[in-house]
Amino acid sequence: MPLGWFAPGQNDRVPQGTAFMILIGNAGPEMFRRFSRERTPALATLDAWTKATVDVLAEDLSATAIYPFDTPPAPFLTWARAANAGHTSPLGLNIHPTYGLWHAYRAALLFPVAFDLPRLSAGAHPCESCLEKPCLSSCPVGAFDGTGYDYKTCGRHVLSEAGQDCMTGGCLARLACPVGRGYAYAPAQMQFHMRAFAEARKKDT
Incomplete structure (x- = not known):
């Protein structure tokens, strides 16, 4: 789309x-x-x-x-x-x-040619009015701090026994976001992406 x-x-x-x-x-x-x-x-x-x-x-x-x-x-x-x-x-x-x-x-x-389509509006930034920011507090290993992403720590966690909730259910930080929840991926898709991420991170462990 x-x-x-x-x-x-x-x-x-x-x-x-x-x-x-x-x-x-x-x-x-x-x-x-x-x-x-x-x-x-x-x-x-x-x-x-x-x-x-x-x-x-x-x-x-x-x-x-x-x-x-x-x-x-x-x-x-x-x-x-x-x-x-x-x-x-x-x-x-x-x-x-x-x-x-x-x-x-x-x-x-x-x-190669331009179209006369109305310009989109991004609207107000939804994160600026989200006071609790559950996405930043839901990661079990604190991989997000609002300014960067510690992907190595995240990867080690996902590959560990303690990270199986993330591996099977999807990223807990992403799931915590209240915006657009009706469009959340189904479990099979979450697992597909998490397996791909885990495979890519094996070289970091």
Whole structure:
């Protein structure tokens, strides 16, 4: 689904010839359900399935697709700010005014012509009016302090016996956020992402 769009300026670090960008991704659990139905040995990873799916869409729309997993990585969160597609949360994740922390950018569609679409409004930053900030106090190992993320401590915890609640139920800090709870991922999706995170963190332990 489209999560934001904008006409890039000279400082937005987009590929040459881009007159308009639409950020697309998932919001809520539906994308993962489709991925689970359609995954095959050739499309076993979420990145491979995303590319195969979005490449078809891009061709149909005469657009060019780029992805967060491309090398070198593209500045998707910077583009989200340019598109007014949300705010930076104390966890460092983008917080959307509707979907909260339960969304992710999966691709950007680049067009050589601009579209006359109304500019999005990010609205008020929901974290500024959240006095208790449960996201910062819910992590069992205090990996978040509002200014940074201690991913190594987080990874060691998730890989330990004490971290099984996070591994099986999802990040407790993310789950504590009250914004967009109706779009929270289903347990299977949370476990999928936590396993991927844990696998990546094994090198840190």
